Each structure stands twice: as C-alpha cells, then as structure tokens.
C-alpha cells in the first residue's frame with residue numbers, strides 16, 4: 001500500500017485545562033474521502049484545524065504528504081499551501097470581485113504573475129460552475145454561490161488535500177445541493193478530502209469512510225454502511241437518532257446546559 005496522504009498519531013489538543021482532543025489516530029489514503037460526524041463540541045473543528053496547523057497540537061504527530069507538520073523545523077507556509085480549507089463562513093473579500101478573490105492569494109502566496117493567476121482562476125470558476133460570475137462582487141451572490149467561490153479559491157492554490165468544516169451549515173436548504181455537487185465532483189476527481197458534515201445523504205453516497213467523534217476521541221471509524229446504517233456503539237446510535245429528530249436534540253442540549 002502506498003503511503004497515506006494524512007497520518008495522525010496520538011494527537012492531543014488542550015485549551016488551558018480543556019482537554020479537547022484525547023488521542024486521535026487516523027490514516028487517510030490518497031484520494032480517500034472521510035466524513036467526520038459527531039456532536040457539537042466533540043472536537044471536529046479542532047481536529048481539522050490541527051491538520052493544517054491553524055491550531056498547534058499539544059502532543060502527537062500530524063503528517064501530510066510525507067511531511068511532518070509537527071516537526072518544529074517544518075516550513076509551515078509551504079505545507080499549508082498543499083492543504084485547502086473551506087469553512088462554514090466563506091470569508092471572501094467583499095471589496096474584491098470573484099476573480100480578484102481567486103487571484104490575490106495565488107499572487108501573494110504562490111507568486112504567480114497576473115496572467116497565470118487569472119488563467120487558473122478562470123479554470124477553477126468553471127469547475128464550480130460560476131464562470132458567469134467572474135466579475136461579480138460577493139454580496140451579489142447567493143450563499144451557495146459564495147461557498148462555491150470559496151472552494152474555487154482553495155482549489156486555485158493546487159492543494160493535495162481539501163478540508164471542509166461544515167461547508168453547508170450556514171446555507172439555506174435549497175442552496176446546499178449545488179455546493180455538495182461540487183464536493184462530489186472533487187471526490188470523483190480523486191481529491192483527498194476530510195469533511196465535517198451532518199449531511200448524511202452526502203456521507204452515505206460520497207464518503208469512503210465515516211468517523212464518529214465524541215468527547216475528543218474517535219468512537220467509530222468505518223464505511224458509511226457500517227457507521228451510519230449499522231453503528232456498533234450506543235453513542236453513535238444516540239447521535240444519529242438525534243440528527244433524525246432535531247427537536248429531541250434541542251431538548252437534550254438545553255438540559256445539558
């Protein structure tokens with residue numbers, strides 16, 4: 001078997017005395033799509049953020065594409081260029097056009113010249129189906145279109161790995177499908193992806209593996225069939241039943257304080 005694209009070994013992360021990640025071990029192969037599910041506060045975002053060093057792990061190893069990110073001598077900017085990240089909030093520059101949002105990081109970080117950056121921007125806008133919005137400003141786009149621009153901006157940097165943190169959670173329900181369709185296309189194109197999402201249909205159809213996290217550990221790790229359809233752990237079953245019945249989730253979260 002070839003080397004995993006992402007290797008995480010005994011990863012711990014604490015914020016003060018809040019021990020959030022409590023020993024995560026995970027390998028993700030090249031081209032694999034892994035969906036991460038779990039209750040709010042279980043450490044999903046912190047895990048993704050440790051994979052591109054937006055958070056510094058307290059203990060353990062993270063290796064991406066054979067480079068150990070947790071090596072103190074690593075060129076972290078060089079590694080980050082290989083890892084695209086898409087957040088719930090799109091974080092586009094409101095005063096720049098769509099094309100400018102895509103060309104700016106290429107020029108600043110990758111030092112591409114204007115023509116090259118514009119060419120790569122156009123290719124990636126086409127990939128996400130937004131060629132006709134190249135000159136538009138973000139405020140004139142729907143949330144779903146803005147998120148597709150954010151995905152194109154990440155892709156324009158030529159990443160080996162894409163991390164998605166609840167990319168559709170801020171969207172109106174009717175706009176979710178177009179964003180998921182772009183992510184599905186990326187998966188089919190062979191991108192290595194870690195996706196925090198509660199879109200179970202997407203996880204079932206697109207993920208190679210689903211990971212259920214709770215309390216800073218991986219409780220369950222397997223195929224969508226194993227984890228979603230036939231979970232082995234009570235905590236996973238409980239979480240999935242709450243997803244299907246959000247009214248119950250609210251009651252329990254209020255009780256939990």
Ligand SMILES: Nc1ncnc2c1ncn2[C@@H]1O[C@H](COP(=O)(O)OP(=O)(O)O)[C@@H](O)[C@H]1O
Pocket residue numbers: 015018020038039040041042043044045046047
């Ligand atoms: N930058 C931070 N500073 C302090 N605490 C944080 C920070 N980021 C996350 N946490 C804490 O870590 C825990 C897990 O958060 P998070 O990873 O965002 O969970 P999830 O994404 O699963 O909802 C929470 O208790 C949260 O308050």
Ligand SMILES: [Mg+2]
Pocket residue numbers: 044045046165
């Ligand atoms: Mg989160």
